Every structure is written in structure tokens, then in C-alpha cells.
Amino acid sequence: MSNKDGKPVLMRVNGELTDLGAATVEADQFEFVFPEHPDALNVFRHSCAHLLAHAVVELFPGVQYGVGPAVENGFYYDFLTEKPFTPEDLEKIARRMAHLAKQNLPIKREILPRQDALELFSRKGQFLKVELIHEKVEGESVTVYRQGDFTDLCRGPHLPSTGLLKHFKLLSVAAAYWKGDEASHSMQRIYGVVFPTREQLDDHLGFLREAKERDHRKLGRDLDLFSIQNEIGAGLVLWHPRGAMIRYEVEKYWREEHLRSGYELLYTPHIARGELWETSGHKGFYSENMFTPIEFDHTEYQLKPMNCPFHLVVFKSRTRSWRELPLRWAELGTVYRYERSGVLHGLLRVRGFTQDDAHIFCTRDQILEEVKELIRFSLNILKTFGFVELDVFLSTRPENFVGDPEEWDLATNALERALKESGVAFTVDPGEGVFYGPKIDIKVKDVLNRSWQCSTIQVDFNMPRRFDLRYTNEIGDIERPIMIHRALLGSLERFFGILIEHYGGYFPVWLAPVQAVVIPINDRNAAYAGQVRNNLNQKGIRARLDSRSEGMGRKIRDAEMEKIPYILILGDEEEKNQDISLRIHRSGDQGKMALEELVHSILKAIEEKTFAKKVQH
């Protein structure tokens, strides 16, 4: 079943992965790489992409193959074809791949003179490859890999033979542009996964199933949290009572934490005059994402895509002293951005959303401390939601930028130092900064180890200049403040989507829309059950009474499916002793206990923002 037969599949020579068959010269360092080694996985993927192309070329004569790399979770290969592939085609292709793998064809590296390679691919009608050689290959020799009758332009390395590719699955087919260019050919991209062992493949397919089960669009409907409907419009979210409850709790926590950390809150309108967006520059560089202006009273108004201009205008509303800085202003500001129809995706990509925005106005000298504080603050809040593993990126000056390179350096150094002094590991993303300044991005990892962009911290010299912001410094001179933009959760909609998937719909008690359900076993117990429910409500616990004329089993089942953390079951025995029987979702029966004991436990879980836990007697 597995490849654990002790045979190496690659070599590492002087640190570089190479084919087993490669001629070795003067190796200072040399080791064999076995299938189980993580380095081998990308090669498995890449070789499997070749196998895919091999099968497609055999089955569909006339198809041109483009590029087929290994990617994060598997591999793909792009094909230029008259007719798009159908799901049945995929099955057929997979069968052919298995057949070719079974033949255990040797995969051979060959170096051809440039001219020969060009002729070879021209003869086969593979003009995309000819294009690639012209564009990408420098020098007079071209490396190709050959397996059976199939030859592909490739740098390698590859597995020694196709026989190792046993555990793969083709997942989907989608369109992609040739070389990512919208103006170029539309290609058919086939995605697949491959692993050295059956076990790993099964694990991965299990992961995909799990991810599908957790899809926030499905859970949002099943748990009645939110909807997005045609009648309202694409990308516009309706928060149903249960989703709204969760949002309310998130917002409450968010506000409390901000007030505790020296922020003040702002509220600003959803539209503003067109001139504002000219001053801010958004009309110029952001117009693609802005909705068409509205005109009334001979004045143009614009639905806001950003909150920052409003905050700048508040800053400008009177003179500011250095003694006031830093000013930390936060707003849950709802913005509207036009997104191309094809990119909308549940709560993760919408057209109207509420940013948990904040702008910090400070002096140059304060940037470092403010950023350090922002990092601490962000990590602390993300941790509350169970996001402990993070990927942090520092994005530096892009090619197109505004402002003074010296300011850029100042800001970039401040960000870098803040990260280092905070002891946060990070990766530099060169040239990925916003045009007005460098930024720190924080991506959280959810329970399925998937990465989601949430927080962003951006230093901005540009906006304060455009709005001519000033403050008076210690010696009475006028200076321009620096602005730091930051979103922590990103947007409430997006963050909600991430939370739903992270928790799989099983929210911690403080967020659970319904925290407890009371189930009377018999109509005789209905009055007592009502009392218990009221008692819980009075303690601030969101409890519901299930008084339907249904069996207990049914009510329990429904409560479990609704993912209600605490299920209280009351029959004659409980009523007699004035206690309750507790069931915790996913954990089952917890036995009888006094109501006060349970209330205490629930309130503690709410307070500590944890999941429902077994009660300690």
C-alpha cells in the first residue's frame, strides 16, 4: 500500500534537490531523499502534473498543454482546448493516469539544443511551449523531461518513474488565463492532489470534506445566522437574529477593549460630498471600487468605500496640540465597495461591510510605540477568539508609491523594529505595501490550519498631507501628524464568516446565540421548565424553552443540531428535587445538579469566553 520500501526518489546535492539519475560531481554534501520526506511532496505533485498532461495529450489529440506547477495543496495543469473538460472527462483522464502510472514509465531528463527543442514542440503542435522557450529559457540548451511518448519543457526535478504516482485524485476543472493575463487565451485548468501514501491522500480528502461541512455559507443557512438574497442584492448581507446576536457580542467586546486601551469612538455618515473623495485622492486611485455618485441639491454625494477621510476631517475640526497625541479613534464603519460580480463569496467577499477601523494620529517619534501597542492589542483580541497561530507579514515600498522615500524608510524601520521588539516572527513581503505607506498584515490560522487575512496596520504620511493636518508642537511650531490606519478583525462580515468556519458552528458560550435550551420531558413539567428558563434569563443567560409536543429524544436531537451548548432536561424526578439534568452538546449526559451550580458554571464560561465545559462537582 505504501511506498515505504526504502527506495529513495530524489537526491539532495549541495543543498539542491535533483533527480536520482543526475550525474553527480564533486558533491560536498549528498543525501538521498525518501518519499516520506516533506521535500519530496512538491516533486510528487509536479510529476503528477506531468502525468496529468501526459494522459490529456493521449486522450485529447490537438490539445495544447501550458504550465503545470505544484501549488500549496496539490498541483494543476493548464490546457488550451476547444471544448471544456466535463466531470466525465476528469474520470477518464484519471483512469488513463492510473494506467500510465502502472506502466511505471521511467521519467528521463534530457538536455536539448535550443533549436531542437523548438522544433520538437513545433512538430507536436505545442506552440505554447515554443512561446515559453522563447520567453523563459535563456542560453542554448533546454531541459526537457520525457516519459513514454510524452515530453515536457521542465526544469525538474522529477521522480524516477511514473510508478510512484499511485495516490492521486483530480478535484476540479476551472478556467484560467494564459499567464494570468485577462486579454490572453482562456485555458482549462485541472486541479488535483497527490501523496506518497494512501493514508495521506485519505487524510487530505477527509480535510476537504471537513472544510465543506464547515463552509460558513452552509452553516449560515442551517443555523439561521445570515443570508444574502437576490431581492436585496448580491454581496449585501442580512444578519438574522442569531447572527446579529453574535455580532452584538463581538462588537460589545470590541468596544470594551478599545475603551480600555485608550481609544475613543467615532460615528460617521455613510455618504459624503464628492469633493471629500477628491481631496482624499480616492476618486483617482480607488474609483474602480466606488459606486456611482448620487446627486441632489446640485451636489454630488458618494457612498463611502473608506472611513479614513471622515476621521481626518474630525481631526481638522479644530486646532490640535502635541499634548493630545496620540489620538486613537475607532469606528465600526460600514463601507460600500463595488466588487466585480465574479469575486463575491459568501461573507468573505461582499459589497457592503463594516470595518473595525481605527486611525491613530501621532508624531513621528510615536510611531514605534504605537505600532508595538497595536501589535499587542491585535494579538490579544485575536487570541480571545482562539486564533493563536499567526502569520505576520511586513510589506515594503511598492513600485508605484507616493511620498518621500525617506519617510518610507522611517516608517518601514519603525514597523520592523516594532515587530522585532514585540518578539513576533514575520516575513518580509517586498513591494507589497500600499501606495501610501508600508504595512503589517496579520493572518490567522484556523483549526483546519487555513490562513485568513484579518488585521492590517498601515503607516500613512500621505493622507495627513492631502488634508493638510496640523498640530502645534512643544515649541509652538506647526507640524504634520502621521496617521496609522488599522483594522483588526478586518470586517465584521468577513470575520464572522471566518469564525463560523473556525468553530464549525459550535460557538463558545459567550457567542452562542442560544446558550441553553430547557426541555421538559412531560407536559406535567412544563411549568417548572418555564420557571427554570426564566431563572436563567434573569441571570443574563440566553435560554429557550422547547415546549413542543414532541418526544424528548427529538428535542435533544434538534438542540444538538442547533449546536446549543447547554441542554437542560427536566422530568418528574428533577421537578421533585428542584434540580436539573444537564447535557452538553457533543459531550452527552452530565447527570443531575442544582440549578445554581449550573448557572455558576455557565456564567463562568461566558466570563472566560470558553466553550461549554463539564461541571466540576
Place this chain on the structure above:
RNA sequence: GCCGGUGUAGCUCAGCUGGUAGAGCAUUUGAUUCGUAAUCAAAAGGUCGACGGUUCGAGUCCGUCCACCGGCUCCA
């Protein structure tokens, strides 16, 4: 926006080559009063995504649009 796919009851899905719509779950009502994941029965529920066309007749064929899904590109 682009490429491909999809759109039938609140949800999941049947509906053959055009002849006038069906199941399970959910809902409502009635019966049932039950000890840790589905009690029984009945009823109700759809201008078949929208608009236009072909046809004696369209859920089914054609066109346009809308939305959703998988991607590309872009992004909170």
C-alpha cells in the same frame, strides 16, 4: 469583468426524446406525554431564477439578463 457549471416547495433533490410538477426533511393542525440524537397521522406549500422567442402546447428547445458554485484577476 472573464471561462465553465448550476438555478424546480424553507432545505436536499426527482421530473425520460416538449403534453401542464413530485419525494424526504422542515412548516401547520390533530392525536400522543415519552428519561438523553428523529412518535404517528393529516393538511398546506411551487407564475419550475426573470424577461422574451419557437410551438397547438415550454420546467424541458432558443436568446437576453440576474444570481449562485468552481476558478482566473482583484481584495477586508
